[in-house]
Each structure stands twice: as structure tokens, then as C-alpha cells.
Amino acid sequence: MNWKLFKQPQLLIGMLIILTLLFLSFGFQSFFTMPEEVKYLYDEDGSMIGVAPFTPTEVPPFGTDKFGRSLFHLILKGAKYTILIAFGIAILRVAAAGILAVFYHHYYNKLRTVLEDIIESTLFIPSSILAFILLAPLTVHQVQQDRGFTEILTIQCILLVLIGIPQLLSTFTKDMAKIAEKEYIISIQSLGAKPFYVYWKHILPEMASRFVLVTAQQIIQVLILLAHLGVLLIFLGGRSTFTVGDIFNEHEVFTTKTGEWAGLIGHNFQEIMLKPHTLLIPLAFFSLTIFSLNLVINGIQNHIQPTSRGGRK
Amino acid sequence: MELLDVRNLRVTFQSGKEEMEAVQDISFTVKKGETVALIGESGSGKSVTSLAIMGLLPENGRVKDGSILFKGGDLLQRSKKEMQQIRGKEISMIFQDAMVSLNPSMKIGKQITEGLKYHKITERRNLKQEALRLLSVVGFTNPSTVYHQYPGQLSGGMKQRALIAMAISCEPELLIADEPTTALDVTIQKQILELMNEYKIKTETSMLLITHDFGVVSEYADRVLVMFGGKIVEAADVFTIFNRPIHSYTRGLMNSIPRIESPQDYLTTIRDSAVENPFYKGRAFAPETYSLELKTYYSESELVEVEPGHYVRFFTEKEGVTQTWQNL
Numbered sequence A: 001m002n003w004k005l006f007k008q009p010q011l012l013i014g015m016l017i018i019l020t021l022l023f024l025s026f027g028f029q030s031f032f033t034m035p036e037e038v039k040y041l042y043d044e045d046g047s048m049i050g051v052a053p054f055t056p057t058e059v060p061p062f063g064t065d066k067f068g069r070s071l072f073h074l075i076l077k078g079a080k081y082t083i084l085i086a087f088g089i090a091i092l093r094v095a096a097a098g099i100l101a102v103f104y105h106h107y108y109n110k111l112r113t114v115l116e117d118i119i120e121s122t123l124f125i126p127s128s129i130l131a132f133i134l135l136a137p138l139t140v141h142q143v144q145q146d147r148g149f150t151e152i153l154t155i156q157c158i159l160l161v162l163i164g165i166p167q168l169l170s171t172f173t174k175d176m177a178k179i180a181e182k183e184y185i186i187s188i189q190s191l192g193a194k195p196f197y198v199y200w201k202h203i204l205p206e207m208a209s210r211f212v213l214v215t216a217q218q219i220i221q222v223l224i225l226l227a228h229l230g231v232l233l234i235f236l237g238g239r240s241t242f243t244v245g246d247i248f249n250e251h252e253v254f255t256t257k258t259g260e261w262a263g264l265i266g267h268n269f270q271e272i273m274l275k276p277h278t279l280l281i282p283l284a285f286f287s288l289t290i291f292s293l294n295l296v297i298n299g300i301q302n303h304i305q306p307t308s309r310g311g312r313k
Numbered sequence B: 001m002e003l004l005d006v007r008n009l010r011v012t013f014q015s016g017k018e019e020m021e022a023v024q025d026i027s028f029t030v031k032k033g034e035t036v037a038l039i040g041e042s043g044s045g046k047s048v049t050s051l052a053i054m055g056l057l058p059e060n061g062r063v064k065d066g067s068i069l070f071k072g073g074d075l076l077q078r079s080k081k082e083m084q085q086i087r088g089k090e091i092s093m094i095f096q097d098a099m100v101s102l103n104p105s106m107k108i109g110k111q112i113t114e115g116l117k118y119h120k121i122t123e124r125r126n127l128k129q130e131a132l133r134l135l136s137v138v139g140f141t142n143p144s145t146v147y148h149q150y151p152g153q154l155s156g157g158m159k160q161r162a163l164i165a166m167a168i169s170c171e172p173e174l175l176i177a178d179e180p181t182t183a184l185d186v187t188i189q190k191q192i193l194e195l196m197n198e199y200k201i202k203t204e205t206s207m208l209l210i211t212h213d214f215g216v217v218s219e220y221a222d223r224v225l226v227m228f229g230g231k232i233v234e235a236a237d238v239f240t241i242f243n244r245p246i247h248s249y250t251r252g253l254m255n256s257i258p259r260i261e262s263p264q265d266y267l268t269t270i271r272d273s274a275v276e277n278p279f280y281k282g283r284a285f286a287p288e289t290y291s292l293e294l295k296t297y298y299s300e301s302e303l304v305e306v307e308p309g310h311y312v313r314f315f316t317e318k319e320g321v322t323q324t325w326q327n328l
């Protein structure tokens, strides 16, 4: 990998969109002055003309959800949590799998008998289902035992990291096996290099572009996974409960504590028939982020491909 | 004492359930300061022999039998750690294809001093100076430019020079050169071989020179081992081999050296000369055929010392069988 990577226009556009989202998200308060909450709308005479949720035309730019919270605020505030959490989980997955792959590849003959079947079999379970099975008990646990926000968030993140590792471990180990067969690796060994030095200095650097690429792919996977979990009412950091309706028709609504986008999808999912914008706008931002990441991935692939054809530099 | 003494080396490869013998019962020695050539066509087991000495056989390869004595100690009995200490520092290897034997994304200067770093021979701050020295030893006139270049920026011959610099960096006592010039064109070949030979003579390094080119052998080797199908079929010093080659396979290989004065010789194949005369003093040369695709050693064979220091492989004589041969 080298800095020429950043000459890929697709990569730059993709990164620009994501960085803009993050920038707006962090500097939110200083850029925008619209009201954060609109529960009721009144006309000039002071008589009430509507109750939340409002559509984008009633309360620009994106309308509100049924609690009167401005979607624009929610989305921009949530952007940093969503993107950074997905990024963090992706990075941890790749880093952990990369390190484990070194050991797995090095001791392949010994470890294969034990691990290969386990790893291969987990590849066929959809990660959303796996994540749901692992994370659902935690939500119950949280309510029953009143666990703290950070504790829950940490456990959830660890589980989400672990879920992604087998697949990456499998691909990384295969990549390493290919590189390890290369003539120059044998040449380096013939000079007396220690095995872990060979990994560190020669095999892992060769995989650098690949790691970046896979990280971007993993961010997408984590985003999709979070959206799925949101629909299943599992949110990062646990859920907070609102009670809505009147005494005759009271029901609880769950939403996220962190404000990440999956929460918006989760509690607005039932609204799709009546107020589709409350679901579609968060989904649009999910799509925008995934689209930008795909641009980044294409940029990286355009950068890698000439090298894999043999004409490096 | 010999520097390297390989005895009855046998190497097998496991592919699926089948086991294939790539090297069968090879013995030879290399003395200090001597160049021993291992010659044979492609697939005869030359590289496998050298990788076995280095302890770098691929995953599916295994030394089945024999010993590799280096300075009196058996390399096959060494631990992985001990082998790492020996590789590069006492025995090092120059590979065939410099194109793929250098890490394409590491600068030449850094790369050729890797060995010095592993063996902690040169202090870190002197590494650059040492790299520049090595680069000029192998004939670069602009070491400081090359130092900062990537392998992709060098020509084939230059890469091979860099590879040689790497191999000699720790001043090993034995250099194994596995067809070091096959990938290069003829004039460059000559330069590279001259460079290696000069270095060898100056430092009294021993060399195991692997090649399939009798021309190279005639110029640089002291002793010659002719290999076919994982076995040595003829071994002698270089003068004997050229003046009195005995085995029909050796003669065939020699005839395939292109000669300007008689171009038709170029077309002589090894198979033709094999048919010419399969016997020497009534004994049949082993193997039966010189086709690597076929199983070639049907019956037992042995190396026979036909004159002092000159060994030729014949089929083992059995009672009665000898008689029929002599009548043929």
C-alpha cells in the first residue's frame, strides 16, 4: 500500500461524504439553529393545527418522529455514533482476525484439526441471526438486573466483534498461505529470518491494502447488521422505554440510548404505513453511508488491481 | 573434513495419499573452497536437494532418510531455531528467478541487509554503509541510487546482483546457487557467473552450483554430479567428465550444448544417444529410459567406481543376469 491510493477519485468522494457527515455531527450545535423538538404546530392565531409526527413539508427539513423530535437533529447527532461504532467494530474485527490469522497460519497443521470445522461451520449462519441470538438475552438481562450503559455497550461490541472474526480469519489465512508460498518469502527465510519476523515485515505489509479494503467492507456489514438488529429492537447500549398513548391505549416504545441510526429504524418501523418518512429518511442516510463506503472500496480495488496483474508501480 | 557431506539423502513428497520420491539416495561432498556442480534436466530433483540442505522443504516435503553433515554436525538433527542461526550466516542460497525472489515493496538497500539484521552482525546504524559496500561489491557503480530503488525499477541482471549481495551479506561458508542465471540472457549470465566465481575465489567460499547447462559446468566447477530422476548417474571431477564421460545420459546432456561449429549437434537429443550404446564393459547403465514421465528405475541400481573418483550408475548385477548382458 502507498499514498497513491489517495489519488483514486472514487475513494476521495466516498471519504469526503463520510467525513462531512462526521464533521456536521460533531459541530452540530454551532451550525444549525432549528428547533430540536416540535410536538405541536400552531397557526398565526395560536390555535393548534397538528400533533407530531410531522412530515418534512410541515417541519423542514426532515419532519419529526412521533415524539416530536426533529429527525434532522436525530440523524445528524446519531451519525457520529453510528459511523464511529461501525468503524470501531470493523477495525477491531480486522485487527483481531489479522493477529489470530498469523498464529492460525503458523500453527495451521496443529490447529486445523480442531478449528477448521468450527470456523467453516459458522460461515453459513447469517450474522444477523447469530447476533440476535447472542444479543437478545443481554437486553433481558439489562432490564432485570439494571446493568449500566457502558457495561452493556462493551459486551455488545465485544460480541459483535467476535461474530465477524471466523469469516475474516478464514480469508486472511488463505491469503497468507498464498503469500507464504511466494519465492521471496522462501528467499527471506534462507537468510535466517525468524518466522514471526517474516509475518511482521513481509506478509502483513503485503496484505495492507487488503486490510483497508476488508475494513471498509466490514463497516458496511456492521451497518447492515445494526439496521437488522434495530428492526429486532436491539440497540447498542441497550434500550430506553417511552410510554405513549392515553390510559385506554397505552403502549411502550423502545428506542436507543446512544442515538445511533438503528434505533430510529427500530422504533419507527411500525410507522411505515402512516408516516413513511420517519423510516425512509434514516434508511436513506444508511444507504448514503454504505454508498460512500462502496466508493471507497472501489477506489481501493482500482488501486490494488494493477499490482495483482504484476505491474507494480 | 568435508564442509558439506550429504549421505544417502532421500526426500519424498506427500500429495494426497500418494508419496512421491523426488530425491532417492543422493550422496556427495563439498570441500572448502570447492565448486561442486549439480547438473540435470528440469525435474531431476536439484532444487529439492538444495532446499533439503537449507531445511526449507515445502510443507508436503519430508527428508525420509540420510544425513546432511555440515562441518561435522547433522543439519537434520538441528532444531528450527538452530537452523535459523545457520541459514544466511553459514549457508545461504541464491535463487533462480530474481524477479520473484525479492520483495517487490521493499527497497533494495533495506532488503539486502535483512540477513545482517537477523544475525545481528552489523550494528543498526552501520547497516546503510554496509549495504552500500555490498552493492558495490556486486558491481553496482551507483550504490546510493540503487539503495533507494524498488526491485521493479531494476533490470533482471541487476536484480540478480542484488540477490547475490543479499546471499553473501553474512559471508557464509557455503553458497548454494540454484540455477542463478537461467532467467537471464547470455551476456548477462556470463557477467553474473564471473561475479560469483570471483567472489568465491577471493573468499574461499564453497559453492554448490546447480545448473542444467554443461557450458557453465565446464567453466566454473571443480567436480560434477550428474543427476537424473532423483539419483546421481555419474560423478567425477570436471576434467574426467569432459574427457571421458561414460554414462550415456551424461553424453547426451553434453551433446545438447549448442556448438557454433557444428549446428546439427544442437539437435541431438538425449534419447538418441541413449540408444547408441546402453553398455559399458558389459554393464547396463541405469536407468532404462531418460523420460521423466515414465517410471525409470525398474530394477535396482548402484553407483560403481569405474576409476578412482569416477562413479557411474549401473544396474546391480545379479547372478545369471550378467551372463545374458555379456552375450548381447
Ligand SMILES: Nc1ncnc2c1ncn2[C@@H]1O[C@H](COP(=O)(O)OP(=O)(O)O)[C@@H](O)[C@H]1O
Binding pocket: B013, B014, B015, B020, B022, B040, B041, B042, B043, B044, B045, B046, B047, B048, B049, B058, B060, B061
Ligand atoms: N512442492 C512439491 N510437491 C510435490 N512435488 C514436488 C514439489 N516440489 C518438487 N516436486 C517434485 O520433485 C521433483 C524434483 O523437482 P525439482 O527439485 O524442483 O527439480 P529441478 O531439478 O528442476 O530443480 C519433480 O518431479 C517435482 O515434481
Ligand SMILES: [Mg+2]
Binding pocket: B043, B046, B047, B048, B178, B179
Ligand atoms: Mg529447480
